[in-house]
Amino acid sequence: MSTSRAHLIHWLRNAYAMEKHSEAMLAAQAARLGYDDPQMRMRIEQHLQETLGQQAMLEGCLARLDSRPSLIKGMGGEMAAFAQALIGMTMRDEMVKGAMTMYAFEHMEIASYTALMHAAEAGGDLETKRICEQVLAQEVEMAGWLFRRIPATVTRYLACSARTRLEAPR
Template structure:
């Protein structure tokens, strides 16, 4: 296998591990969000997309007759669990979660742009197409988070400054 194809396969495995990590993070976030139904709904929607993304990336790997990397997937899942547990005791978890999610989406965006360029270089039009689809979904999630961050922060401070009133809402 040529060097560029080796990199493509390695980066596809990285992307698969990244999607596995994203799935764990999103599941953890969604399970703890109580007072922000709009965010919870969007996270659950993106969780479904993430599961699909993982399968689509896996299909790209399988076309090269290779399996996903158990080590990378396991490491990604452990990192996601550690991140999720770290936010459990934080009163401002919703804000920190939005920041972390926004940063993670941009890491995914950069990864898929690299995969698209690499797939194009080796002439793998199917991987390129799949990565372009996933890229659009990641960009949409990042844009949604950016658009809703100010409102989320406002809601957080409203709840933080008036805890008795917000528990009645």
């Protein structure tokens, strides 16, 4: 197996684990953060469905390369998301931190799919490149939506905090 093909497989497996993390994180965020923000919940649930589709596409890329996702990496991603959710539940400003975390995570995904796209192209795997371009567009769209949504999330949190007389976290 060529070095570039081995790297592509390794990175595809990492991307699959990243999407498993994303799945768990989005499911937790939709359940906890969307209760008072239906737009946020709907968009997170939409992106969760996109994420499940992305996992299937990555599985297809790996199968074409005679490989499969790493169960250990996938479980690691899910456990990391679970730990992240537990920590988030202890924060009074969880809705703001959750939006910021999702925004940062989207940018990690954007970087990952940009690298994958170029690795696939360098290896002559144009189908994987096409799939990475498709996924990249979804991640860029979600990051943009979150970017535009963060100000409203902060405003909603501050208004809620003022009504309940909670001291704003430092």
